[in-house]
Amino acid sequence: MxxxxxxxxxGGGACAACLSSMAGARVLPTNLESLVDTNYEPLDADExxxxxxxxxxxxxxxxxxxxxxxxxxxxxxxxxVERLVGRETPDLRIYLMRDSMFNASMYPTGMMIVNTGxxxxxxxxxxxxxxxxxEAGHFFRKHSIAGYRSIRRKSSTMAFIGAAANAAAGxxxxxxxxxxxxxxxxxxxxxxxxxxxxxxxxxxxxGIQLMSRAGYSTTAASQVWSQLIAERKASAKQRGxxxxxxxxxxxSTHPPSEDRMQDLADTADHLTTVSGAASADGRDEWLAAIQxxxxxxxxxxxxxxxxxxxxxxxxxxxxxxxxxxxxxxEGEIYRLRNAAGDDVKAADAFAASTALxxxxxxxxxxxxxxxxxxxxxxxxxxALNQYLTMKPDARDAGIVRYTLNQ
Amino acid sequence: MKARILFALMPMFLAxxxxxxxxxxAGPTTVANGAFTVQPSSAWxxxxxxxxxxxxxxxxxxxxxLLDTVAFLGGxxxxxxxxVQKKKEEQRVPLFRANxxxxxxxxxxxxSYRIRGVTVFNVESVDPVEFLGGxxxxxxxxxxxxxxITKKGDCVLRVIDKKLYVMKLEGxxxxxxxxxxxxxxxxxxxxxxxx
Numbered sequence: 001m002x003x004x005x006x007x008x009x010x011g012g013g014a015c016a017a018c019l020s021s022m023a024g025a026r027v028l029p030t031n032l033e034s035l036v037d038t039n040y041e042p043l044d045a046d047e048x049x050x051x052x053x054x055x056x057x058x059x060x061x062x063x064x065x066x067x068x069x070x071x072x073x074x075x076x077x078x079x080x081v082e083r084l085v086g087r088e089t090p091d092l093r094i095y096l097m098r099d100s101m102f103n104a105s106m107y108p109t110g111m112m113i114v115n116t117g118x119x120x121x122x123x124x125x126x127x128x129x130x131x132x133x134x135e136a137g138h139f140f141r142k143h144s145i146a147g148y149r150s151i152r153r154k155s156s157t158m159a160f161i162g163a164a165a166n167a168a169a170g171x172x173x174x175x176x177x178x179x180x181x182x183x184x185x186x187x188x189x190x191x192x193x194x195x196x197x198x199x200x201x202x203x204x205x206x207g208i209q210l211m212s213r214a215g216y217s218t219t220a221a222s223q224v225w226s227q228l229i230a231e232r233k234a235s236a237k238q239r240g241x242x243x244x245x246x247x248x249x250x251x252s253t254h255p256p257s258e259d260r261m262q263d264l265a266d267t268a269d270h271l272t273t274v275s276g277a278a279s280a281d282g283r284d285e286w287l288a289a290i291q292x293x294x295x296x297x298x299x300x301x302x303x304x305x306x307x308x309x310x311x312x313x314x315x316x317x318x319x320x321x322x323x324x325x326x327x328x329x330e331g332e333i334y335r336l337r338n339a340a341g342d343d344v345k346a347a348d349a350f351a352a353s354t355a356l357x358x359x360x361x362x363x364x365x366x367x368x369x370x371x372x373x374x375x376x377x378x379x380x381x382x383a384l385n386q387y388l389t390m391k392p393d394a395r396d397a398g399i400v401r402y403t404l405n406q
Numbered sequence: 407m408k409a410r411i412l413f414a415l416m417p418m419f420l421a422x423x424x425x426x427x428x429x430x431x432a433g434p435t436t437v438a439n440g441a442f443t444v445q446p447s448s449a450w451x452x453x454x455x456x457x458x459x460x461x462x463x464x465x466x467x468x469x470x471x472l473l474d475t476v477a478f479l480g481g482x483x484x485x486x487x488x489x490v491q492k493k494k495e496e497q498r499v500p501l502f503r504a505n506x507x508x509x510x511x512x513x514x515x516x517x518s519y520r521i522r523g524v525t526v527f528n529v530e531s532v533d534p535v536e537f538l539g540g541x542x543x544x545x546x547x548x549x550x551x552x553x554x555i556t557k558k559g560d561c562v563l564r565v566i567d568k569k570l571y572v573m574k575l576e577g578x579x580x581x582x583x584x585x586x587x588x589x590x591x592x593x594x595x596x597x598x599x600x601x
Binding site for chain 2: 060063064065066098099100101116117235239240241300303304305306309335336337338365366369372373395396398399400402403
């Protein structure tokens with residue numbers, strides 16, 4: 001299975017309740033009430049069947065080596081969700097997953113998945129809340145079961161759906177939970193994409209309403225999409241490719257991202273005018289929560305070697321000031337791209353990183369090898385020695401010591 | 407009647423078109439289009455060529471490619487990638503350059519997994535290694551594919567005359583990887599450039 005950031009606009013979550021899907025109509029701040037309380041149980045055979053399939057997927061997720069073990073960030077995420085819904089959420093189980101794709105998804109059983117690829121791109125708590133609120137909307141409005149019933153009524157799709165449900169329910173481990181989830185998701189989406197579009201619109205409306213009530217800046221919802229569009233355009237430009245929204249397919253549940261971004265912005269303006277209440281983007285809270293993980297989140301993106309997207313991400317984060325970690329990652333982007341002149345750009349970025357107080361040890365290693373390549377042997381050796389001083393047990397210490405002994 | 411016979415013979419015809427595994431017996435043998443020789447101590451299955459692999463690569467397995475593989479890459483020239491990829495692909499493995507540092511070569515191995523959707527990838531060690539009569543690098547790593555079955559890898563690389571030579575063992579962590587390590591070490595130690 002090839003992972004591609006391009007696919008964030010195609011879909012790929014679960015039970016037709018995926019962040020990647022989008023609304024087909026103008027988003028309105030409707031007064032939607034939750035259809036699920038903390039003691040909710042499936043009501044009929046349809047819903048029980050759906051729950052069983054999703055519980056099998058959850059089993060796989062619970063033991064997956066991709067689980068992101070970050071208890072403080074997990075609690076922070078739950079705190080944001082609880083602030084949004086205005087109550088404690090023992091009925092929700094949140095799983096942070098190490099997956100570089102921009103995505104988050106919600107299952108009807110109350111399982112929420114949040115990818116590191118989404119966290120890497122978020123700039124403040126309000127943006128985080130915008131996506132979590134959208135996902136919560138799917139759960140509290142019971143979209144999955146409604147979608148499931150809709151397709152159950154279509155006899156021509158019954159065999160396919162049955163196979164999909166069986167695939168998930170009887171899953172033996174040869175494929176992945178993502179594959180199982182996608183089987184269900186595609187079955188639903190392919191059959192009822194118009195139906196899903198309505199749900200996406202409703203989830204958008206529900207999410208933005210929750211944000212407004214919780215005192216979050218509602219413009220954050222459209223910002224998420226504008227950042228994504230800008231990133232994808234930067235990626236396409238870098239590759240000499242045409243930007244493709246990939247949302248105009250007949251099989252897509254979503255309209256063009258730019259339409260959705262505009263809808264969300266209009267809705268935010270409307271809510272701000274109506275409520276008149278002060279709102280916050282929670283930037284400081286977000287930065288405090290994400291800071292311990294920033295280097296790992298950036299590494300996951302930069303090592304995908306999508307230089308246009310990665311440069312956009314690093315330069316966007318650097319608007320608040322360049323740090324040693326950001327300069328190191330900038331250098332890594334050029335080092336991996338390795339086009340004409342990139343060796344100089346990478347070397348400059350590594351040198352700039354090592355001049356900053358928070359430079360990671362790896363910046364000294366990269367600086368050292370860049371200097372050696374440029375023929376500056378004494379300086380290169382000095383930098384590599386500094387790397388070993390900072391990280392004597394580095395996993396690549398063997399080859400670095402060997403290089404120094406040459 | 408004629409149609410029925412043709413229909414009955416069709417599976418045999420199609421079976422003939424499907425690439426099949428071949429057996430590589432123990433003893434000295436050439437690999438990767440004759441780029442270098444190795445001396446396995448046991449028999450191996452040669453995995454049929456497919457479009458996902460470059461022309462410089464050959465793959466062997468003992469228990470099936472899902473469980474263990476040994477790949478040989480012989481003489482990849484500058485400007486080419488270790489995997490098949492499109493020019494405008496969003497995520498690409500860095501192209502091979504003869505002046506790559508050990509860090510660059512290790513990154514190249516890592517990128518070949520990351521672009522396939524692997525997010526959890528850990529380099530265990532990068533060390534010097536004797537390979538093809540000179541000093542190369544050895545990257546040991548593990549990774550978690552989305553199916554939850556973690557794998558381990560051991561990759562040796564060396565640049566000779568501006569061309570890249572690679573041998574890579576990969577196997578399921580729980581058993582198969584460790585079971586093949588001794589044979590892989592033998593293959594690495596017996597590898598020799600074709601005269």
